[in-house]
Amino acid sequence: MVIEEGRCGDEGATLRAVSSAVLAVTRHLSVHEVLQVIVRAAAQLLDARYAALGVPDDEGSFAEFVVEGVTDEEWERIGPLPRQHGMLAAMLRGDTPKRLADIRREPEFEGWPAAHPVLKDFLGVPIRDGEDVLGIVFLANKRVPGGFTDGDEELLRLFAAHAAIAMANARLYEHNRELTVVAERNRLARELHDAVAQKLFSLRLTARTASALAERDPVRTVRELEQVERLAAEALAELRAVIFELRPADLADGLAASLRKHVEVLDRAHETEVRFAADGADVLPEEHEAVAYRIAQEALYNALRHAGARAVDVRLAGDGERVVLEVADDGSGFDASEPGRGGGPGQGGGPGRGGERGQGNGDAGGLGLASMRERALSIGGTLTIDAAPGRGTTVRLEVPL
Template sequence: MRASKGARRGRREAGMGDAEGLGAGQGATLHAVSSAVLAVTRHLSVHEVLQVIVRAAAQLLDARYAALGVPDDEGSFAEFVVEGVSEEEWERIGPLPRQHGMLAAMLHGDTPKRLADIRREPEFEGWPVAHPVLKDFLGVPIKDGEDVLGIIFLANKKRPGGFTQDDQDVLALFAAHAAIAMANARLYEHNRELTVVAERNRLARELHDAVAQKLFSLRLTARTASALADKDPVRTVQELEQVERLAADALAELRAVIFELRPADLADGLVASLRKHAEVLDRAHETAVRFTAAEPVVLAEEQEAVVLRIAQEAVYNALRHAGAGTVDVSLLVRDGSAVLEVADDGSGFDASEGDQQGGLGLASMRDRACSIGGTFGVDAAPGRGTRVRLEVPL
């Protein structure tokens, strides 16, 4: 059946085409749900995902107010995100709500609630004076199996008539996809925490293996020089020269670790930051460190931070372990991906044996790459240098 002129115009305005095998209304609804789901899954942090879920739900069902509560184990909410309420209004409302009244009924009942007027329900409990007046209400749990991850609340549909059964079905469908996005965001943040712990452990090893051992040697050499001062002046001078060399080595190692600990400065963009990093290392080391970039490369902020971090670690490995004369860093765009390469002409290693040397951090770099949807590879062999390659889809 041919759709009416108004229906066709409505779909064009929403940026939607006909869905094959579906009526116009169903096709538009599924497209709207799909768009909302895609908007949610573009984000990785839990808080961002919650905010986008609330905003998308309000737009999807034309609600004036929307909220998403994530319950904690203490009778309150770990997070409570709202849409339609300004920051000033939210401050006047006061502390996060407790799990009582309708909120408790939703959490414990574990089923959708659709009400013509929430104020007439037995579970209704008055809100703070500054709270907006709510009337028609729709609440749907966000579930992962039997676990309730949170609840989406909508209130005051902008068009007359309140929320319908179709609205409830659409919100339930959206909530099922939102549950996947929330679970993925939690896993991502957990992996980030594990990566931070691994990085701290690696830096602790660096401090112990490099700096602490050199300081211990420096202390012993200084004691030897002190003991020989009266008996053997020539030997004393030699020992003091050794003290100076050890102190210089320890200072260089400490500077390298401190340099790694400094937060990456991406204020000027990824390309500028990589170029600045290469220039600093080129001045500080005898090894030539060069950087090339064919064009500006723009990634999400989180992706840029990971690319910079992997570049730093790969260059550090080349300077520290490879004995390289030259390190080339490049950032290019190929086939829809940003491609980072760090290549050196140093001693190389057997890539088939993995990171058995313990200090290269290849597993950490690979995990970082996976965390932003990138692919990581190493091409290396004894005597012919090392090439680290990272690809991140644009």
Template sequence: MAEPVVADGANAALHAVSSAVLAVTRHLSVHEVLQVIVRAAARLLDARYAALGVPDEQGSFAEFVVEGVSDAEWEAIGPMPRQHGMLAAMLRDGRPMRLADIRREPEFEGWPQAHPVLKDFLGVPIRDGENVLGILFLANRNPRGFTEADQELLTLFAAHAAIAITNARLYERNRELTVVAERGRLARELHDAVAQKLFSLRLTAQAAAALAPRDPARTVAELAQVERLAAEALAELRAVIFELRPADLADGLTASLRKHVEVLDRAYDTRVRFVCAEPVDLAEDAEAVAFRVAQEALFNALRHAGARTVDVHLGVVDGRAVLEVSDDGTGFSRGDQQNGLGLASMRERARSVGGVLTIDSAPAAGTTVRLEVPR
């Protein structure tokens, strides 16, 4: 009869940890993943309080996440726990610990005045091989306390939590490396394209200044060259700025689009505006498609349409995310919609995430690119 209980417990553990794994797939921070794990552990064993401590290199806690304690209560409790009491014992030993009443243990040293009263206690390490990623604590499963089966269940949960924490850390590290690589690429482009143009412009301006007193005709020619080089440098700089974007939409679609529009509004004479009443959350692949479609539509409006104003709207209509990029530029005929200006690419991107792309344009009537994506 015991085997079905174990099987049911294993299924419950796998179900509870799925929320932590989901947090990783949504690209949340490590801290947010820790919070999801603590919350899932408390629900799994019906514990009143739960906590997860991440050890540092000094044998203390670098981070301590709690569940069951409000922000006001946590603030009243005081500083994060360090090297003392039962927590220190678990940091030192790194083994599971199950107690009927923590207050009766020799290592118990009391707690701050605002701290909740803990009785029954269960703690297990979260391990990646020999490395302890964190220690998971549960308390107050009254009236019966924690059993040996509970300890086995929480140990199984901790094994899956280790995967979630490791993946979250790898994601954050990869994001940092991506940002560094993107900055390096932009620095090279700025040096290769813009810096050299500006260097030539400076030399030409110096030559014009030297010629001015004795050869006005050549001075005029040199100044014309200065104007041409300045225009080329500005065009190159705008092209680089246009590519500035969050490397992996780390801030979400809404914030990333807002930042991108602000950059373009500063870089171009055209007025570029962003309107969004509330943040719109999509799956990662759908966010990437929406952002790329917005980029392409903005590029067309700014480089080809001669628009005075471009508006970007993002919102939700009938349960679907809707992105619109509208300009008051030259527009184009229906025949031109079939090819050119990256329109085919935008349609293909939309189809890849189950979305629909529509384009409303006519000569001298501006253009509206509309993307609808299931949420």
């Protein structure tokens, strides 16, 4: 088969355009960002003046509706989100794309707000995941005369197939993030109960004992009051540590500076010596640094709460090809050879037994080693755990640049 040189060049340019559009979409993780980039990429890909993407809800309207080519002022004049009527409803019920020379001549064309831009040539393609319609992408008013072509329709169908994958991945990412938030809240609730609440309970009993002894045994009363003071100080330190963990990570100054600040606070709040060192650490993308920071937080939490360590060292280094983050303690350690406990490359190990270093906070899906492993994988990194009973634990994260 002979392909004309000009046509071959056009097809190559088209494929590059599709590739660029798909890459632009897949770089984003939040659902709203993905929708906005899909609309913008579709409009640029097919040279359309207007583009929109509607995600249907279960109440006859749209859960999300993003547009391209309409200013904020114009969108405000248009009014509320559109409902599933007219051409939008026809597209939702249909299984095939819709390409029209003039949408205004169609029977389904109705209910458009007075402030809505004037639409003429129209192309709509459903974004499908199997039998489910994730959304519909609409294009209108092609900038060059003649309207949308067969080739435009095929191109948008191809792009919509990739957009479906990006939307599904973004939804999965946000769902996993929500689960992580729930797990973090549960962990902090357990921490408040196990550490702070128990100390406060002991403090209350000790204070009551001191009150009962005040008249008949002043010497012992003094000792009990000293115990009250000690327990109150410990409870305050525990509470401060938990509150500090609740604060969102501020990585404005970069990963190294943020880790150094975090380590300094933990060193003051705990009897364990916590140290930090950085050596030529390269700069990671912001979202990667946030993940690395959270992994360091969890490793530090395990070391300080469960290892019985005298010292914990946090080290950050880079060699131009990767960034390496290590959290090493000299605590009780554990048997990394046990199933679900250790971790080879890309593995963080699973949950362990309650109260031991590296344990998964008592539940299989907890925010322990399994969570660190998943976070490492989410940024293309590998997590390894080097541990043995009596010789401490080292959590090592490697992230390629």
